[in-house]
Amino acid sequence: MRETKEKRGVAFTIFVHMVLIFLAFLCLFFFYILIINSTRDHYQIQKGFSFLPGTHFMENLHNVLNDANIPVVSGIKNSLLVSVGAAVLATYFSALTAYGLYAYDFKLKKPAFIFIMLILSMPTQVSALGFVRLVEKMNMMNTLWPLFLPSIAAPAVFYFMYSYIQASLPMELVEAARMDGCSEFGTFNRIVLPIMKPAIAVQAIFTFVQTWNTYFIPALIISDNSKKTLPILIASLRSADFLKFDMGKVYMLITVAIVPIIIVYLLLSRFIVAGVTLGGVKE
């Protein structure tokens, strides 16, 4: 009896692992192709797929970095600036808003919450035209500001923060800080923010990746080559001169574009741990 149960358990474990391996394969395979192809030259790639890396890694990298038409280095810099800016602004101000709505009682609390939720249901495309007009009026066309400043108001991030704060910030902690002589803003910065670290890490990753990959708004606002972010540069590769088209270079550019995301993920993911508030108050 027991044995059969154990056997069934083993079979199930194997099955689960097979499924997971398959899914992992689906996810990682394309990364593999990407990285392999970034080490091969145009003709090798056109010949077909290979599991083994090629020998043109440095050459491709050199080509990518030194193309006068696609300023990759400044692209990375711009993308980094915009993405880090967006991640910082979105997480900080969303956490602040969530804390405000959680910890204080005021008359317009409910309407404020509903208003934010309404914005959440508005797709970017709808407001894009108005946004571009606004940016024009503010003389910020062709600058990086409009690409990350709007992250201050990030309803989705706010909602996540709000749920998190409700579940993990006992009001007594805030009250204890007040009794200790902490100002309201100080309480937020020194007590609330550290407790929200895991939520901030998650949302910082999401916002970073999202902003890193976003194409639509930057394409509307940026026209100057030196201000372009990576997605615009990658897109402009397609429309580049057909005769000089080099697949190895394209793959290399995409690889270069992905590396920072992986680094950011590795850096932030160690903050995503459960139970930060453990032990603060008795349950």
Place this chain on the structure above:
Amino acid sequence: MASISFKHVVKTYDNGVTVIPDLNLDINDKEFVVLVGPSGCGKSTTLRMIAGLESISEGDLYIGDRLVNDVAPKNRDIAMVFQSYALYPHMTVYKNMSFALELKKTPKEEIDKKVHEAARILELEPYLDRKPKALSGGQRQRVALGRAMVRDPEVFLLDEPLSNLDAKLRTEMRSQIAALHKRLQTTFVYVTHDQTEAMTMGDRICVMKEGVIQQFDIPQKLYNKPDNMFVAGFIGSPQMNFLPALVEKAGEGFMLSVDSCRVPVSVAGLADYVGKEVILGIRPEDLHIEADMVEASGHALIEARIDLAEMMGSEIYLYYQFGGQKMISRIPSKYDVKEGDRVCLAPDLEKLHIFDKDTEKAIHQTLSV
């Protein structure tokens, strides 16, 4: 100077419920006052109003000579130990304790000195580098105390700080807090619903019920001269026995009769009650089984069959029925009384409590019998 004074304070919560209808309470400087009462009677609310964490709906609250109705908590110079500890989970024990001092820009060496001193007193020194989650309940409790201790506040507020410690640790912490009060020489307001804590720690005890102060007095007075049946029943364990008794005139004084038991009393205030019922209160330890007391008591005897005898060590608790009421007596354990035995118990006539049946207020002025 940090006296605390409530003047006609009303607290109504946002949902329209008035928790404190009209509070008048004067706490002296350097006094240790204990607020007791059943759950939900408004003890925490009162404490939180002193702290400034809860707004005052009506009336005035003074700390020292300062009207503090609209003073923010951080400007009141009050330290509070929360019912739930409320330790900062992301900070070490040391940081938890030094936080308030850092905010006040105290010099580093001084902070270090104070924290280490507090840690030494509370026996927390080995844990200074740990986060709260790596501490036991009792250790967390002590950190919460330490955090308040290092501050030298004007007023010290404690909301059931010992409620979830085991019995031994509780006794230990009780004396530590009492010692702390002696050393700090500040005003302490201590909330509890444990009457042992209240009786042993308080200079004065304030008994509350549904937001109304029932009696505010020194422990002895509360025990020996309770103002009403609620206080009489709340203070003392096991509870005071209450017996409905008929008042008769008997010569100079009066006679209270319950069943066969006839107790002579001479309370002047009873004149208005002749022919009516009052409530006679007798504490369990004031019902004596000693032979000489029983013989001397005449008709004031309570005779009953024991339903249950609980051996408590130095004492035996006797449970029985008399006059239609459940009764408890505490007798020395040298008397060998068992379930089913018939016993005679003599009430100590000097220590009777008499209450009006309707208002439940004490009928005082006991002249000596």
